[in-house]
Amino acid sequence: MKRGDFAPYIEHLAKMHPLAFVRTLDSLKDHSALGHLPHVDVPTIVIGGEGDRFTPVWLSQRMAELIPGRSTSSSPAGPTRPRWSDQTWSTPPSSASSTSG
Numbered sequence: 001m002k003r004g005d006f007a008p009y010i011e012h013l014a015k016m017h018p019l020a021f022v023r024t025l026d027s028l029k030d031h032s033a034l035g036h037l038p039h040v041d042v043p044t045i046v047i048g049g050e051g052d053r054f055t056p057v058w059l060s061q062r063m064a065e066l067i068p069g070r071s072t073s074s075s076p077a078g079p080t081r082p083r084w085s086d087q088t089w090s091t092p093p094s095s096a097s098s099t100s101g
Helices: 003-014 018-028 057-066
Strands: 045-049 071-075 097-100
Touching: 045 057, 057 071
Parallel strands: 045 071
Antiparallel strands: 071 097
């Protein structure tokens, strides 16, 4: 991860009221969207990067298993954070592998 990857999040957290900040941190331990994923009814691609330290690739795979009709893509090269080029997503690296399920 690059040093500036979390800068926007840290800046936001620094502006929070201390009690709200502590409650937010506490709530993270219980947060899960896994129960909602079987109800996703729009075209979905789950992208996982083996070098991603924020969302481990095993969790991306688990999420993909729960979404009906999803497509998946994984990149052994690195993390999955978005790369911006003139406000549009760049194309996935050519080393990415894809499957459909």
